[in-house]
Amino acid sequence: MIVLDGKIASAAVKEEIKQQTAKLLASGKRAPHLAAVLVGNNGASETYVASKVKNCEEVGIRSTLIRLDADVQEAVLLDTIASLNADAGVDGILVQLPLPKQISEQKVIEAIDPLKDVDGFHPGSAGKLVQGLPTFIPATPYGIMLMLEHFNIETTGKHAVVIGRSNIVGRPMSILLSSNLKRGNCTVTLCHSHTPNLTELCLQADIIVAALGRPEFVKAEMVKDGAVIIDVGITRVEDATAKKGFRIKGDVAYAEVAGKASAITPVPGGVGLMTIAGLLKNTLQAYVSREQL
Template sequence: MQLLDGKIASKAVKEKLQQQVNEIVSSGKRAPHLAVILVGNNGASETYVASKVKTCGEIGFKSTMIRLDVTVSEEGLLQEIIKLNQDEALDGILVQLPLPKHISEQKVIATIAPEKDVDGFHPISAGNLMLGIPSFIPATPYGIMLMLEHYNIETKGKHAVVIGRSNIVGRPMSVLLSGNNQYGNCTVTLCHSHTHNLKELCLEADIIVAALGKPEFVHADMVKDGAILIDVGITRVADATKKSGYSIKGDVAFSEVAPKTSFITPVPGGVGLMTIAGLLKNTLKAYELRTK
């Protein structure tokens, strides 16, 4: 069993990005600029946004964080996005999800200018991904592909089972793994809550991507020897033994599954770090497209 370490893989991506930013700035141009909008004070969202802003600083990106009260109206948030769309010194816009229930995530995503959609959620980005047209890839699936590339994981001809069909991870992940590219060319089965023979499908899988948000859902009896496990889940579970009062759990029961695998991602320290790497690569791409 080899650990697919997000710290190592993301460090390699960040070092490359930092080198590219240094070259841009030394040539007299401005650095790429990412804006992040945070609505309310959700603890997990606060952590994610802080990590994104910190990483921007580490590699030389400029970042702007916009905090809005949880009571902000949908129209108020949309107007804030429109202002950012019109800012020529800004390359990428990210609205941290989830949003309060009175705000439509679909309207928010559709309002972001497609050329600044570094989260890869806009319908145009999703359509281009489906058609195989170069576009912004949702950050988590993109990060997973970057991890496969970093560790040079052979995927061609393998059977991949993706558990979870969200537009953020599951669906785009199935498209990327089935695509005609170096770390794709898999035969993909996309599973969800209504899949009857999930265990049997998983036992046939060479690669399992668990992205359903249920802590320790995938157990050893669902995994064949030598499989590759990509754990996208990250759930806070109450734990009185921890100072914080909770533990972070993935969708895979790591301790029992890991010995059966050839490669596996840890939680934390795996896909989450690669998500930020994917986001920053999208931001640099947006900058390059906008400043040509």
């Protein structure tokens, strides 16, 4: 059984990006620039953004963090995005989700210049992904594809079951795995909360991508021997015996499923690290694409 270690795969991706940015600087060009906007002080969001900023520094990408109060009006956030859109020195824009209730996430997503949409959430990016055109891929699915590539996981002709249909992970993941790509060409079944025969479908799967946000939902009896398991879930579960009072759980019951899988991602230390790698790749691509205009 192979542990699909995100530390190993992300380190390889980051080293490649670091070398590319070093070449840009050596040739007299500026570094790629990612601007992140954080609204409020949500603990998880703070952690995610801090990690993104740290990883940018490690690979030579410039980052700017813009903080706005939790009670900020939607118009102010949209004005902030408009300013970043107009700034020629900014290549990628990331607005950390979720946002406070007074702000429409969809309006914010659509306000970002598609050429700077490094999260890959803009409808224009999603449309191009469906049509197989070059575009920004949402960071988590992109990171998963990079992980499959790094560990040389065969996908062609395989049956993949994706559990979860969010626009951030499930839907784009199903499109990528079914596309004519080196790590695509799967027959994909996209499942969700209304799928009646989920266990039966999972038992047919060569690859399972669990992205539904329910701790340890995928059990051993749902997995056939030799399946590849990609666990996207990351949920804090209260645990009085843990030092921090909680433990991080994935969507897969790792201890029991690992014995049946041919490859599996750990949580933490798996897909989460690859999500940041995907974001960094998108930021570098945004810089390269805009320099070519």
